[in-house]
Amino acid sequence: MNTARDVLESVIRRTSVFKNREVLYPEYVPEELPHRENQLRQLGEIFKYMLLNPGAVSQRALLVGGIGTGKTVTARVFGREMRRLARERGVDLRYVHINCHRDRTLYEVVCELARQIGAPIPLRGLSPREIMLALLNYLERRNIYAIVTLDEFDYFIDVAGNDAVYFIVRLYDEYQELRKRLSFIFIARDIASIHRLDPATESYMLKHVVVFEKYRSNELFDILDSRRRRAFHEGTVDDDVLRYIADVEGVDRGGEGNARAAIEALLLAGEAADHEGAHKVTIAHVRKALSHVQPDIVRIAEILPYLQLHELLVLKAAVSLLKRRGEPYVKIGEVEEEYRELCQLIGEEPRKHTQVYEYVNNLKKMGVIEARVSGKGFRGRTTLISIIAPLDALEKQINEIIDRQLKIR
Numbered sequence: 001m002n003t004a005r006d007v008l009e010s011v012i013r014r015t016s017v018f019k020n021r022e023v024l025y026p027e028y029v030p031e032e033l034p035h036r037e038n039q040l041r042q043l044g045e046i047f048k049y050m051l052l053n054p055g056a057v058s059q060r061a062l063l064v065g066g067i068g069t070g071k072t073v074t075a076r077v078f079g080r081e082m083r084r085l086a087r088e089r090g091v092d093l094r095y096v097h098i099n100c101h102r103d104r105t106l107y108e109v110v111c112e113l114a115r116q117i118g119a120p121i122p123l124r125g126l127s128p129r130e131i132m133l134a135l136l137n138y139l140e141r142r143n144i145y146a147i148v149t150l151d152e153f154d155y156f157i158d159v160a161g162n163d164a165v166y167f168i169v170r171l172y173d174e175y176q177e178l179r180k181r182l183s184f185i186f187i188a189r190d191i192a193s194i195h196r197l198d199p200a201t202e203s204y205m206l207k208h209v210v211v212f213e214k215y216r217s218n219e220l221f222d223i224l225d226s227r228r229r230r231a232f233h234e235g236t237v238d239d240d241v242l243r244y245i246a247d248v249e250g251v252d253r254g255g256e257g258n259a260r261a262a263i264e265a266l267l268l269a270g271e272a273a274d275h276e277g278a279h280k281v282t283i284a285h286v287r288k289a290l291s292h293v294q295p296d297i298v299r300i301a302e303i304l305p306y307l308q309l310h311e312l313l314v315l316k317a318a319v320s321l322l323k324r325r326g327e328p329y330v331k332i333g334e335v336e337e338e339y340r341e342l343c344q345l346i347g348e349e350p351r352k353h354t355q356v357y358e359y360v361n362n363l364k365k366m367g368v369i370e371a372r373v374s375g376k377g378f379r380g381r382t383t384l385i386s387i388i389a390p391l392d393a394l395e396k397q398i399n400e401i402i403d404r405q406l407k408i409r
């Protein structure tokens with residue numbers, strides 16, 4: 001029997017797989033941005049005059065792309081690096097990041113802008129215009145420049161409306177004599193929100209558009225790889241773990257192409273490993289993590305009772321094999337073999353080869369399993385089968401339903 005002291009000691013002494021888990025938190029701004037070099041280059045082209053000839057022009061760029069495609073983080077990294085470069089040139093260039101999901105009226109945005117610049121403007125009783133004018137004067141007196149990002153700008157468009165957007169994008173039309181000290185980055189998920197503006201404002205917004213494509217599996221692998229070194233202890237996360245997450249989320253593999261979901265899955269997998277006191281993160285931990293991020297198990301559980309007996313047996317074979325191997329995928333031929341053995345065990349005549357493939361196709365269509373044709377690293381081409389749901393829980397459910405079906409007979 002373990003004494004209470006033993007239990008506590010083991011909890012306290014157990015080392016975590018994490019070296020620095022904050023590296024996987026959504027707000028962490030990484031040093032490097034794999035596969036966003038192009039977007040950074042475009043931003044550099046648009047805003048370089050802020051360094052080469054400060055005050056001459058006010059620039060605007062619009063970043064558009066789906067969820068988790070790196071818009072926010074690219075803007076932040078760009079701002080951080082521009083600030084460093086400016087300092088080396090003796091220019092006081094600030095970076096201001098405002099989330100319009102939080103600050104969605106013109107008044108709120110302008111107040112937040114003044115706050116982040118640190119301008120001592122008495123906000124109470126002033127209109128947004130008055131605050132902006134006071135701010136512009138402050139920037140002039142202190143010789144400050146700023147790149148202002150308005151993130152989740154769709155919300156601002158919806159709530160603040162066309163005139164407010166117009167005020168911001170045409171700011172210097174009103175104050176022509178002033179040096180152009182503010183430039184803007186707008187971020188939106190969907191360009192459709194921009195099309196709702198009146199044509200004059202719209203064409204101003206669309207002058208420089210930087211597009212963020214959904215990430216492909218290989219790109220997600222590189223992103224996860226660059227976080228792994230900082231987040232985990234050496235040797236606790238193997239490539240196949242990263243590859244598996246990247247394959248589930250990659251847009252070229254039917255995923256959402258969302259880096260946030262991929263990084264969160266890695267964090268949760270690490271936490272699952274810690275929870276068990278394991279020294280390595282395994283594919284089983286990833287499955288557990290993914291079923292949190294995408295709760296497939298509930299949906300699958302609803303489908304199981306409607307499957308035919310032999311479909312269930314094929315599924316059971318895949319689950320047993322995946323469990324035994326501890327690998328992300330197994331080959332369809334191996335599943336068929338396992339299925340035949342299973343049939344023998346319970347005295348069932350196994351279905352023919354073509355029928356088994358038909359079952360696999362069906363299971364795939366229903367979203368119970370994932371099947372894809374093997375690529376690099378496998379000899380010949382074969383179908384690989386994978387299951388995201390936690391296998392233990394799934395196996396238990398399958399067994400119960402098989403038992404029931406056998407009894408009814």
Ligand SMILES: Nc1ncnc2c1ncn2[C@@H]1O[C@H](COP(=O)(O)OP(=O)(O)OP(=O)(O)O)[C@@H](O)[C@H]1O
Binds near residue numbers: 071212
């Ligand atoms: N190229 C990349 N390199 C490293 N990390 C990245 C990269 N792209 C995205 N990330 C990380 O993925 C997560 C999601 O990225 P980000 O928040 O920038 O997405 P987004 O496009 O702003 O999504 P949303 O539209 O949901 O706001 C963040 O943790 C971010 O640091």
Ligand SMILES: [Mg+2]
Binds near residue numbers: 071072073151
């Ligand atoms: Mg964002």
